[in-house]
Amino acid sequence: MPEKSEYISRINAMIAETVDRLLPDEGGTVSAENLRESMTKLTRDAFAMGEDYGINGLMTTEQAAEKLGISVKSLRAVIVKKCHPYGIGRQVTGNNT
DSSP states (O other): OOOHHHHHHHHHHHHHHHHHHHOTTSOSOOOHHHHHHHHHHHHHHHHHHHHHHHHHTOOOHHHHHHHHTSOHHHHHHHHHHHTGGGTOSOOOOSOOO
């Protein structure tokens, strides 16, 4: 899983590329339409990277219990007590591979 700093570096590189494309001579003017299109694409790409980072950080109950140094049974009990009333921590149906 890439580290957070790697995602930030990739986004910073995208920003630099966008600026270089819009202002190749480090100056001049940019139309509102070109700026809007570029910012929309940049925002969409950065958001997708953020989603990717968040999803890659998810763990199974077994992985979380191991990381916390507690039993899976104990962690499941905490999940049920603290999270179940809010609908958090429920298993999603589907192929879990």
